Amino acid sequence: MLEIRQLAIGYDEPIIKDLSLEVKASEFVCVIGANGIGKTTLFKTLLRILPKLSGQVLLDGTEIEDFSTKEFAKKVAYVPQAHVPPFPFEVIDVVIMGRTAALGTFAVPSKQDVLIAENLLELLGIEKLKNKKYTEISGGERQMTLIARALAQEAGTVILDEPASSLDLGNQWKIFTQIRKLATKGLGILMSTHNPNHVLSFADKTLAIFEDSTWMFGETNDVLTSENLSRIYGLPMRICTLDDGEKVCVLKK
Amino acid sequence: MKKPREKLYFSLALLSLLSALFFLPLAGKIPVSFSQYFNALRAWVLSKPDPSGILDILIEIRFPRVVASILAGMALAAAGTAYQAIFCNPMVSPDLLGASAGAAFGAALAIVMSLSITGLQLMSFLFGLLAVALAYFIASRADRGQKTALILILSGMVVSSIANAAMSLIKYTADTNTQLPEITFWLMGNIAPVNKSDIGFMLPPVLLGIIVVFLFRWQINVMSFGEEEAATLGVNTKLVRILVISAATLMTSATVSVCGQIGWLGLIVPHLSRMLVGADIRKTLPMSLLLGGTFLALTDTFSRTVPEAEIPIGILTAFAGAPFFIFLLLKGKKGWN
Numbered sequence: 001m002l003e004i005r006q007l008a009i010g011y012d013e014p015i016i017k018d019l020s021l022e023v024k025a026s027e028f029v030c031v032i033g034a035n036g037i038g039k040t041t042l043f044k045t046l047l048r049i050l051p052k053l054s055g056q057v058l059l060d061g062t063e064i065e066d067f068s069t070k071e072f073a074k075k076v077a078y079v080p081q082a083h084v085p086p087f088p089f090e091v092i093d094v095v096i097m098g099r100t101a102a103l104g105t106f107a108v109p110s111k112q113d114v115l116i117a118e119n120l121l122e123l124l125g126i127e128k129l130k131n132k133k134y135t136e137i138s139g140g141e142r143q144m145t146l147i148a149r150a151l152a153q154e155a156g157t158v159i160l161d162e163p164a165s166s167l168d169l170g171n172q173w174k175i176f177t178q179i180r181k182l183a184t185k186g187l188g189i190l191m192s193t194h195n196p197n198h199v200l201s202f203a204d205k206t207l208a209i210f211e212d213s214t215w216m217f218g219e220t221n222d223v224l225t226s227e228n229l230s231r232i233y234g235l236p237m238r239i240c241t242l243d244d245g246e247k248v249c250v251l252k253k
Numbered sequence: 254m255k256k257p258r259e260k261l262y263f264s265l266a267l268l269s270l271l272s273a274l275f276f277l278p279l280a281g282k283i284p285v286s287f288s289q290y291f292n293a294l295r296a297w298v299l300s301k302p303d304p305s306g307i308l309d310i311l312i313e314i315r316f317p318r319v320v321a322s323i324l325a326g327m328a329l330a331a332a333g334t335a336y337q338a339i340f341c342n343p344m345v346s347p348d349l350l351g352a353s354a355g356a357a358f359g360a361a362l363a364i365v366m367s368l369s370i371t372g373l374q375l376m377s378f379l380f381g382l383l384a385v386a387l388a389y390f391i392a393s394r395a396d397r398g399q400k401t402a403l404i405l406i407l408s409g410m411v412v413s414s415i416a417n418a419a420m421s422l423i424k425y426t427a428d429t430n431t432q433l434p435e436i437t438f439w440l441m442g443n444i445a446p447v448n449k450s451d452i453g454f455m456l457p458p459v460l461l462g463i464i465v466v467f468l469f470r471w472q473i474n475v476m477s478f479g480e481e482e483a484a485t486l487g488v489n490t491k492l493v494r495i496l497v498i499s500a501a502t503l504m505t506s507a508t509v510s511v512c513g514q515i516g517w518l519g520l521i522v523p524h525l526s527r528m529l530v531g532a533d534i535r536k537t538l539p540m541s542l543l544l545g546g547t548f549l550a551l552t553d554t555f556s557r558t559v560p561e562a563e564i565p566i567g568i569l570t571a572f573a574g575a576p577f578f579i580f581l582l583l584k585g586k587k588g589w590n
Contacts, residue, residue: 049485069487072487076485078485085341085478089531089532097474100472105489108535
């Protein structure tokens with residue numbers, strides 16, 4: 001479980017203050033907010049890439065600063081926005097990199113690690129990519145590969161930074177469905193996204209960060225109201241309920 | 254994990270290196286026939302005297318030279334492979350952080366101070382280490398946890414540039430009849446004067462460097478996805494970075510201090526290895542070692558046998574390397590993206 005208590009984040013000046021929330025096992029929590037509002041800064045702080053300004057971040061009861069690099073990687077996995085590295089690794093090797101925290105410093109992955117990676121490719125339905133070059137597959141396939149890599153860490157909490165932002169609608173849907181499944185299986189998920197409709201369809205809870213850097217955390221249905229969405233984007237937004245009960249978010253003309 | 258095609262490449266590369274080590278000592282201005290060669294080797298193995306004098310030529314001149322060129326080629330290729338991965342940049346070569354420029358400056362300084370050859374090598378080696386230590390120190394003072402690799406590269410450029418300026422100053426003040434030509438020739442890279450004790454000087458740092466890179470081969474793989482990502486995957490990035498930089502600097506400085514500046518090899522051989530066996534350092538590193546050793550041994554043998562007068566090796570590696578790089582560029586991006 002990831003607990004955030006009165007956290008202040010930012011580079012020198014705090015950009016978000018007094019943030020408190022929890023990501024429990026089996027929970028899918030989305031973070032929604034405009035560009036530059038501090039979503040990535042928040043994630044970097046949670047991942048110890050940036051130092052926090054004040055407050056506490058606890059993982060299963062222990063402060064994140066108290067973990068070694070390896071132990072931390074066994075608790076939290078990170079899925080960055082898919083980028084293309086300069087070297088043509090095979091997909092299977094990229095996934096096996098998720099096993100690094102479980103290895104000794106001088107060790108290389110064992111047959112067991114390869115097997116774990118292969119099973120994950122199968123779980124995500126991308127086993128045919130196994131020996132493809134990571135640099136040559138599509139954006140959606142790369143994102144799936146990075147999710148497999150994160151799962152190989154066997155961490156209880158997974159943090160995803162806008163995994164669907166550069167994907168087409170079909171691939172966005174695939175990624176969200178897959179992440180929903182993972183949460184149902186017991187992982188705690190914290191994910192940022194720019195698509196309120198996906199949040200409405202998939203997320204248990206939502207952290208909304210407003211234009212004035214205030215925030216609100218709670219059940220998705222309580223947080224994603226027409227009024228709050230308008231405050232997030234500074235535009236008149238409306239939540240409509242369709243005939244079948246599904247909620248959608250639209251921009252008022 | 255290795256595919257049949259990769260096994261074939263590895264076998265061929267290993268065979269090439271062993272053949273280079275075994276057959277290249279046959280070549281030279283004094284002709285040595287196969288039977289003379291084997292007789293001399295048999296005398297050597299049985300610790301008998303060799304009246305023909307061939308054994309002396311082999312043991313004192315040709316084998317040291319072939320072994321030194323193999324070692325130098327391996328060192329530069331291994332350093333280049335590790336650097337390209339930890340800096341996430343396929344255009345990086347082992348002299349990135351100033352090792353080569355520093356070592357060259359140290360050698361020039363030793364020449365104007367009229368030091369012995371051992372003094373020159375030591376001075377050159379130490380200045381190579383010093384230059385990289387300075388670049389690393391500057392970068393660590395400027396580092397705020399962001400873009401660490403970029404800051405290091407910039408610091409390396411600055412230190413190289415200072416070393417080159419200091420070198421120009423030394424050249425300008427050097428005796429134009431004796432010292433200046435010596436500095437100029439030394440800078441062009443030359444394995445000709447190498448003897449057995451030079452190999453003893455080169456071997457420990459080169460071996461140590463290769464071992465360190467080999468031990469961290471998996472961690473280096475993960476580092477090529479960038480520092481932040483590697484850290485979230487459980488890699489102690491600071492430790493791996495400083496150890497790899499130290500290893501690469503040891504190898505590069507040792508090589509430059511004995512053989513002079515040999516360009517292009519450390520940039521190109523890793524590309525060739527990736528084209529053959531992929532990006533995984535577990536395969537790229539051994540392939541780079543084999544290809545780097547073979548390539549430099551062949552080039553050096555060419556330089557001392559084919560032209561009327563011997564051509565400095567640095568000139569040849571540049572002539573061979575640059576067109577090969579253009580070929581890689583034209584052929585499309587196979588070893589990088």
